Amino acid sequence: xxxxxxxxxxxxxxxxxxxxxxxxxxxxxxxxxxxxxxxxxxxxxxxxxxxxxxxxxxxxxxxxxxxxxxxxxxxxxxxxxxxxxxxxxxxxxxxxxxxxxxxxxxxxxxxxxxxxxxxxxxxxxxxxxxxxxxxxxxxxxxxx
Amino acid sequence: xxxxxxxxxxxxxxxxxxxxxxxxxxxxxxxxxxxxxxxxxxxxxxxxxxxxxxxxxxxxxxxxxxxxxxxxxxxxxxxxxxxxxxxxxxxxxxxxxxxxxxxxxxxxxxxxxxxxxxxxxxxx
Numbered sequence: 702x703x704x705x706x707x708x709x710x711x712x713x714x715x716x717x718x719x720x721x722x723x724x725x726x727x728x729x730x731x732x733x734x735x736x737x738x739x740x741x742x743x744x745x746x747x748x749x750x751x752x753x754x755x756x757x758x759x760x761x762x763x764x765x766x767x768x769x770x771x772x773x774x775x776x777x778x779x780x781x782x783x784x785x786x787x788x789x790x791x792x793x794x795x796x797x798x799x800x801x802x803x804x805x806x807x808x809x810x811x812x813x814x815x816x817x818x819x820x821x822x823x824x825x826x827x828x829x830x831x832x833x834x835x836x837x838x839x840x841x842x843x844x845x
Numbered sequence: 846x847x848x849x850x851x852x853x854x855x856x857x858x859x860x861x862x863x864x865x866x867x868x869x870x871x872x873x874x875x876x877x878x879x880x881x882x883x884x885x886x887x888x889x890x891x892x893x894x895x896x897x898x899x900x901x902x903x904x905x906x907x908x909x910x911x912x913x914x915x916x917x918x919x920x921x922x923x924x925x926x927x928x929x930x931x932x933x934x935x936x937x938x939x940x941x942x943x944x945x946x947x948x949x950x951x952x953x954x955x956x957x958x959x960x961x962x963x964x965x966x967x968x969x
Contacts (some may be wrong), residue, residue, distance in 0.1 A: 735898075817899075818874030818893030 714842040715749055715805070718834050724751035725834070726807075736814035737794075741831055743799060749805060751801045756810065762837050765798055765808045772798075786825070788817075793812060799824045802832030804839070846968040856944055860959045862951030864925065867943045868969075872898045877940070877969070886945055895929055902920055907923040917957065925949050930960050937969045 705710070726739040730752055738753030746766030751758035762805045787798040794812045797820065802806045807828050811820055847855065849868050856866040857880050865881035871911045874896035882888035896924040902915060926946040932938070942964060947955055 750863035816893055816896050817888065818869075818876070818896060820874075822890060822893055 711839055711842045712723050712743070714838045715743065715835060717841075718838040719750045721834050722831060723752060725751040725827055725830050726750060727808065728825055729807075731822050734812070735794075735812035736809060736820070737812060738810040739827075740765075741805055742766065742808065743805050745842060746785075753810065760838065761808060761810075765806060776786040786821075786828075795820070797821075797824060800832075801828040802835050805831060805835050805843065807831055822840060847963075849878040852963050852967040853878050856942070856963050857962065859963075860946070860956050861945065861953070862949070862956070864945040864947055865891070866945070867892050868967075869896060869941050869943055870939060871899045871941055872939045874956075878948065881928060881940070881949040881968070891945070892906075892941060893945055895927075895941070899929060913942075913968045917960075926951055926953060926956070928960060930955060930963055930964060932967070932969075934964075934967075934969070935965075937967070940969065952964050 722741045727740060729739050730736045737755060740751035740753055740761060741749040742760050742762035742765055743749060744766060746763045748758045748762045753761070767782065768787060776782060776784055784800050786800065788797045789796045794810065795815060795817065797809045797811070799807045799809070807824060809820065809824050848959045853866045853868060856862045861894040863881060864880070865883070865888050866884045867879040869875070870877055874893045876889060879885065879888040879892070884904040890899065902918060906913065906915070907945040908912060915931050917931065918929040925948050930940065930942045932940045944956065944960060
């Protein structure tokens with residue numbers, strides 16, 4: 702994929718926010734039991750930070766971007782508005798993706814014994830915090 | 846027989862001192878229905894938090910080797926009572942009723958009695 706200069710600059714600043722983003726991911730993992738991993742990625746699938754031991758973050762970020770595309774279309778086509786979150790439950794647990802502003806997402810892996818109510822609560826809060834961090838990073842990119 | 850919303854509304858109106866009530870699925874921590882609550886008492890937060898309370902007690906009983914079931918859990922605060930009643934019906938396993946009461950207005954014995962009656966009439 703060819704990127705414009707502007708996109709490249711934005712990405713550079715987003716990636717520069719990695720330590721703060723990682724700290725937020727660790728905080729989320731600590732606050733919700735049975736969460737086994739979390740990663741932040743741009744909507745187009747670039748990993749910004751990850752705290753995952755069991756899965757390969759690049760692959761998950763790419764799949765998240767693909768699922769996000771379908772989820773956005775589905776929400777749009779059925780009049781549900783802008784994307785907020787996506788929850789997948791498998792036999793062995795959950796994969797959930799939460800919007801972190803309009804440019805990034807937060808994907809969380811959790812075991813099947815996780816408290817989904819708490820996961821939603823904490824991950825929505827983390828999503829909002831990540832959105833703030835992205836906002837700060839992007840405003841730096843705007844400056845000449 | 847009463848549906849979830851009717852049963853929760855009844856709990857709020859018939860039990861003196863009720864501040865909020867919720868029916869919660871403790872396998873997921875999500876509320877099936879809520880009535881009352883508000884800014885001082887976010888029932889979604891209460892549903893998720895009290896799910897951890899119920900799970901911890903269930904686990905503790907397993908570890909103690911107690912072959913028994915939990916009927917209810919009472920938490921006494923300075924100004925409130927919080928009552929958690931685990932449902933027993935065939936179709937309502939894994940659910941609990943949560944009720945927050947104003948300590949100064951509530952009659953605890955009466956509240957437990959009423960909650961038992963509401964459970965009996967509840968059809969999920």
